[in-house]
Amino acid sequence: xxxxxxxxxxxxxxxxxxxxxxxxxxxxxxxxxxxxxxxxxxxxxxxxxxxxxxxxxxxxxxxxxxxxxxxxxxxxxxxxxxxxxxxxxxxxxxxxxxxxxxxxxxxxxxxxxxxxxxxxxxxxxxxxxxxxxxxxxxxxxxxxxxxxxxxxxxxxxxxxxxxxxxxxxxxxxxxxxxxxxxxxxxxxxxxxxxxxxxxxxxxxxxxxxxxxxxxxxxxxxxxxxxxxxxxxxxxxxxxxxxxxxxxxxxxxxxxxxxxxxxxxxxxxxxxxxxxxxxxxxxxxxxxxxxxxxxxxxxxxxxxxxxxxxxxxxxxxxxxxxxxxxxxxxxxxxxxxxxxxxxxxxxxxxxxxxxxxxxxxxxxxxxxxxxxxxxxxxxxxxxxxxxxxxxxxxxxxxxxxxxxxxxxxxxxxxxxxxxxxxxxxxxxxxxxxxxxxxxxxxxxxxxxxxxxxxxxxxxxxxxxxxxxxxxxxxxxxxxxxxxxxxxxxxxxxxxxxxxxxxxxxxxxxxxxxxxxxxxxxxxxxxxxxxxxxxxxxxxxxxxxxxxxxxxxxxxxxxxxxxxxxxxxxxxxxxxxxxxxxxxxxxxxxxxxxxxxxxxxxxxxxxxxxxxxxxxxxxxxxxxxxxx
Amino acid sequence: xxxxxxxxxxxxxxxxxxxxxxxxxxxxxxxxxxxxxxxxxxxxxxxxxxxxxxxxxxxxxxxxxxxxxxxxxxxxxxxxxxxxxxxxxxxxxxxxxxxxxx
Numbered sequence: 001x002x003x004x005x006x007x008x009x010x011x012x013x014x015x016x017x018x019x020x021x022x023x024x025x026x027x028x029x030x031x032x033x034x035x036x037x038x039x040x041x042x043x044x045x046x047x048x049x050x051x052x053x054x055x056x057x058x059x060x061x062x063x064x065x066x067x068x069x070x071x072x073x074x075x076x077x078x079x080x081x082x083x084x085x086x087x088x089x090x091x092x093x094x095x096x097x098x099x100x101x102x103x104x105x106x107x108x109x110x111x112x113x114x115x116x117x118x119x120x121x122x123x124x125x126x127x128x129x130x131x132x133x134x135x136x137x138x139x140x141x142x143x144x145x146x147x148x149x150x151x152x153x154x155x156x157x158x159x160x161x162x163x164x165x166x167x168x169x170x171x172x173x174x175x176x177x178x179x180x181x182x183x184x185x186x187x188x189x190x191x192x193x194x195x196x197x198x199x200x201x202x203x204x205x206x207x208x209x210x211x212x213x214x215x216x217x218x219x220x221x222x223x224x225x226x227x228x229x230x231x232x233x234x235x236x237x238x239x240x241x242x243x244x245x246x247x248x249x250x251x252x253x254x255x256x257x258x259x260x261x262x263x264x265x266x267x268x269x270x271x272x273x274x275x276x277x278x279x280x281x282x283x284x285x286x287x288x289x290x291x292x293x294x295x296x297x298x299x300x301x302x303x304x305x306x307x308x309x310x311x312x313x314x315x316x317x318x319x320x321x322x323x324x325x326x327x328x329x330x331x332x333x334x335x336x337x338x339x340x341x342x343x344x345x346x347x348x349x350x351x352x353x354x355x356x357x358x359x360x361x362x363x364x365x366x367x368x369x370x371x372x373x374x375x376x377x378x379x380x381x382x383x384x385x386x387x388x389x390x391x392x393x394x395x396x397x398x399x400x401x402x403x404x405x406x407x408x409x410x411x412x413x414x415x416x417x418x419x420x421x422x423x424x425x426x427x428x429x430x431x432x433x434x435x436x437x438x439x440x441x442x443x444x445x446x447x448x449x450x451x452x453x454x455x456x457x458x459x460x461x462x463x464x465x466x467x468x469x470x471x472x473x474x475x476x477x478x479x480x481x482x483x484x485x486x487x488x489x490x491x492x493x494x495x496x497x498x499x500x501x502x503x504x505x506x507x508x509x510x511x512x513x514x515x516x517x518x519x520x521x522x523x524x525x526x527x528x529x530x531x532x533x534x535x536x537x538x539x540x541x542x543x544x545x546x547x548x549x550x551x552x553x554x555x556x557x558x559x560x561x562x563x564x565x566x567x568x569x570x571x572x573x574x575x576x577x578x579x580x581x582x583x584x585x586x587x588x589x590x591x592x593x594x595x596x597x598x599x600x601x602x603x604x605x606x607x608x609x610x611x612x613x614x615x616x617x618x619x620x621x622x623x624x625x626x
Numbered sequence: 627x628x629x630x631x632x633x634x635x636x637x638x639x640x641x642x643x644x645x646x647x648x649x650x651x652x653x654x655x656x657x658x659x660x661x662x663x664x665x666x667x668x669x670x671x672x673x674x675x676x677x678x679x680x681x682x683x684x685x686x687x688x689x690x691x692x693x694x695x696x697x698x699x700x701x702x703x704x705x706x707x708x709x710x711x712x713x714x715x716x717x718x719x720x721x722x723x724x725x726x727x728x
Contacts, residue, residue, distance in 0.1 A: 241713070516716065517663075517716050517717050517718075518662050518716070518717060519662075520658070520659060520662040521662065550655075552653055552654075553651070553652070553653035553654050553655050553657075553658070554655055555658040556655060557659070570656075570659055570714065571655075572655060572714075573655040574654055574655055574656055
């Protein structure tokens with residue numbers, strides 16, 4: 001029998017990148033490249049094929065200017081001047097794919113060096129721009145970054161729809177530029193279904209990870225940078241029977257959790273459920289926003305059709321924006337708003353995302369509108385529905401609410417996204433509305449979430465549409481293939497350090513994976529499980545992931561055994577019905593395929609991995625070092 | 627003591643006796659795991675009656691008791707449901723629910 005359990009052990013990407021950096025820096029020290037003949041490292045941090053690093057030395061301290069030339073004309077050039085130095089490490093960002101890119105570096109004395117950096121074609125299955133309406137005058141140095149909602153990749157598109165940035169790692173959920181110029185987004189490392197990754201990562205646009213902030217309850221959906229640099233992040237406690245109902249404040253330097261808010265202390269869990277609510281995912285917190293003026297936190301809860309606002313210090317509930325139907329009467333009186341103004345144009349938001357507090361205190365969000373009612377008999381079908389960006393003015397003294405802006409209702413089902421999406425406030429009257437979760441069947445809005453659509457069916461399509469509107473005029477529209485969780489308009493270069501050398505840090509900690517106290521009776525056999533199960537183990541520095549294929553209802557348990565101890569983990573092979581699937585990155589095509597992450601935290605020693613499948617305990621031949 | 631019953635037999639149970647009724651399915655991995663947990667509990671509390679009922683074959687009863695999925699454990703005292711646990715649970719959670727009946 002040739003069958004073996006597939007086992008891979010891989011360093012964390014931070015370690016791989018540190019090694020790659022060490023290698024090119026050693027070469028740099030050895031070669032001592034001059035300005036006239038600089039050293040070029042394509043994709044220096046392994047995960048961005050549309051970038052390079054140019055390294056050279058100068059005798060005097062000078063400030064070089066780098067230009068990535070546009071494909072068509074000079075106006076398209078991307079130019080950045082770096083701080084004066086004698087050792088220069090210049091990120092080259094925004095290269096075109098499958099192209100001989102012209103890059104020029106110039107010094108203040110007028111000397112220039114020209115380089116050609118050739119890139120490969122990007123993978124076949126990346127999401128392409130289908131339509132774009134934009135101008136260089138409007139976008140300037142900015143390009144549109146989209147974060148994936150499935151197995152697609154984080155991608156950024158320029159004013160012509162050309163892809164100018166792409167990570168080959170499926171980093172997920174929110175993406176925001178921090179005050180230091182770095183990007184914080186979700187990590188790609190799987191932890192828990194349906195879409196929980198280990199934490200957040202802080203990266204530069206070359207793809208170098210400076211920090212991974214691991215969280216015991218993992219990271220999902222959204223984060224927010226506080227004035228002192230610390231991060232608010234959406235999380236949960238996996239030892240409980242509910243999810244997506246906690247928020248933490250994370251120390252930016254150490255990754256330590258400084259403060260926790262538990263929504264179970266704030267809201268009743270069994271009231272006013274949206275069409276997607278179940279007891280497990282009762283709130284579904286998909287956005288967080290801190291407002292300094294009121295020292296309060298706003299939280300979007302998709303599964304209660306509610307944007308709630310709590311006091312930062314006390315956690316006390318201040319108000320709720322949403323349809324009051326179904327909430328207890330005392331809460332309706334105390335926390336809900338009464339619509340005023342032109343009520344013929346007023347709509348509540350349903351299953352919303354991405355709450356934003358405007359400078360004047362107005363509340364904005366992306367109103368997905370899924371079901372668009374509280375009672376089942378009033379639910380609106382997706383192909384009769386609409387999604388929109390909406391802005392409400394709230395008066396917290398009179399507890400009145402007025403809808404002062406919306407974009408999207410007029411587009412009907414064509415712009416309808418039952419999940420994900422965001423809005424951005426740029427200035428008064430200047431907004432972004434990202435409808436990134438469009439799924440269609442036979443040209444109609446599908447009743448399924450995009451992540452569940454069978455894309456082998458030619459009548460199915462996924463789309464993402466990002467619009468920017470100023471004073472009621474649409475100045476930008478990007479339509480792409482695929483579904484994208486959020487859009488964020490950013491420049492490739494910023495005034496901070498566009499690169500910092502040195503090894504990245506793995507901060508915070510994962511959970512101690514819950515063990516199962518009872519071990520089923522099983523006969524130990526000295527053989528491997530059947531090849532049908534396609535068992536695969538991926539070991540990482542701080543955890544391992546078990547993959548296997550099992551018929552529904554199979555009893556499966558993993559055991560880590562050595563002479564002194566045994567750790568036992570139940571593997572659930574039941575069919576899962578997910579009512580929310582904000583990222584399908586970890587979904588398997590065959591629903592018999594299961595995966596389970598086990599953190600190494602709390603484990604010490606060398607263990608043999610064994611697998612109980614129904615009434616037999618099998619060997620795996622895999623030894624894990626914890 | 628663990629006994630498998632049907633919905634007909636359920637009607638004959640003494641309502642006064644504290645008991646647990648577990649709805650399971652033969653096609654459910656967590657139910658299989660739970661059967662080992664219940665065996666353990668039965669060893670520890672041999673006098674406590676645990677009844678197991680096939681979810682798929684006793685639909686009228688599961689609907690009457692509002693059981694939506696499997697495994698589901700219902701804890702009864704004086705003929706009234708006192709608590710329920712849904713999904714696979716570990717031994718301490720189940721022991722707690724049993725002890726709360728007395």
